[in-house]
Amino acid sequence: MPKPIVLQLGDNIRWNHDLHSKFQDVFEIRRSYSMSRPEFIRALKERQFGDFFAIYRPFWNTGGEMGNWDEELVSLLPDSCKVYASAGAGFDWVDTAALAKKGVIYCNAAAACTESVADAAIWLIISTFRQFSWSHIAARTLDADAFVDANRNLAMVSHNPNGHTLGIIGFGQIGRRTAEKAFLAMNMKIHYHDIVQMPAHLEAVSKATYHKNMDSLLAVSDCVMVATPFSGETLLNASLLAKMKTGSRLINIARGKLLDENALVDALRSGKLAAAGLDVHYDEPNVSPELASMKNVEMMAHNAGASVDSHIGFERLGMENILSFYKTGKAVTPVNAHLVSKATGSKL
Numbered sequence: 001m002p003k004p005i006v007l008q009l010g011d012n013i014r015w016n017h018d019l020h021s022k023f024q025d026v027f028e029i030r031r032s033y034s035m036s037r038p039e040f041i042r043a044l045k046e047r048q049f050g051d052f053f054a055i056y057r058p059f060w061n062t063g064g065e066m067g068n069w070d071e072e073l074v075s076l077l078p079d080s081c082k083v084y085a086s087a088g089a090g091f092d093w094v095d096t097a098a099l100a101k102k103g104v105i106y107c108n109a110a111a112a113c114t115e116s117v118a119d120a121a122i123w124l125i126i127s128t129f130r131q132f133s134w135s136h137i138a139a140r141t142l143d144a145d146a147f148v149d150a151n152r153n154l155a156m157v158s159h160n161p162n163g164h165t166l167g168i169i170g171f172g173q174i175g176r177r178t179a180e181k182a183f184l185a186m187n188m189k190i191h192y193h194d195i196v197q198m199p200a201h202l203e204a205v206s207k208a209t210y211h212k213n214m215d216s217l218l219a220v221s222d223c224v225m226v227a228t229p230f231s232g233e234t235l236l237n238a239s240l241l242a243k244m245k246t247g248s249r250l251i252n253i254a255r256g257k258l259l260d261e262n263a264l265v266d267a268l269r270s271g272k273l274a275a276a277g278l279d280v281h282y283d284e285p286n287v288s289p290e291l292a293s294m295k296n297v298e299m300m301a302h303n304a305g306a307s308v309d310s311h312i313g314f315e316r317l318g319m320e321n322i323l324s325f326y327k328t329g330k331a332v333t334p335v336n337a338h339l340v341s342k343a344t345g346s347k348l
């Protein structure tokens, strides 16, 4: 019997050669490498990859050159395609509902980068409480006056996170791991808002308090962290920022479009917010020049999840998802299984 085909997007495997070789015992791998959108569409239309069973994207640096996985691309998938396993936590670039209608399970890899993103979140939290970006900028400009200014004056606005309240919007794996670290390492009080309350044993890890209502979370938090997937709409706009505590801080490690950056600029300028820490930006790869010029804004180039450890985990989890789905009909980290069940009537 011929082996089922897996379409591998992007570069070669870099780390998990043993698992990849076992993967190849089970599947025939076909490659699209880094085809542009027109090339990829032509290849799908001409069935150049055959009737593949799965799509596998091991890392996020390559394999995304065809652009967003919208209706146009999804409609071109062969009926044989049942699972798409990709690197990365966020899936705002994939129409998971359209995949579900086609009967394709989409699996993300948040589990593989949770540790890296949570560490980066802790760094942003510390930096915003202590206003370390001011200190970085002053030291790196090689300007002695700026150095002396930061050296003398930063202490006036710098606070220890210890004992302060961290309010987390989105208590998934990344939100919970950040909460655990902040609770254990810095004795922060953890509050969270999510669509549903987490089971008691998950709250117990960081003694977390649930807020059904986001406004009440904003009202008690000394630092609000956004850790929820992007659903297509800006979440934190001017009216929600106005509900935050005066002098509090805002962290975004999720997606830039969840936050109205102009409203954030106004909130920082007016002193409503003391500081912000941003891994992600509204119009990546462009960064807001206003925010970039503020010494109380810590920022990164969307690197929170970027580490060798995440890369190793992304490769593995993708293969494990496809193998598990092939062998048992169940994926390890599906995100649209409920939609696929609804569309196909199958129980997944």
Ligand SMILES: O=CC(=O)O
Pocket: 087, 088, 089, 090, 091, 113, 305
């Ligand atoms: O932003 C990073 C990811 O989606 O994993």
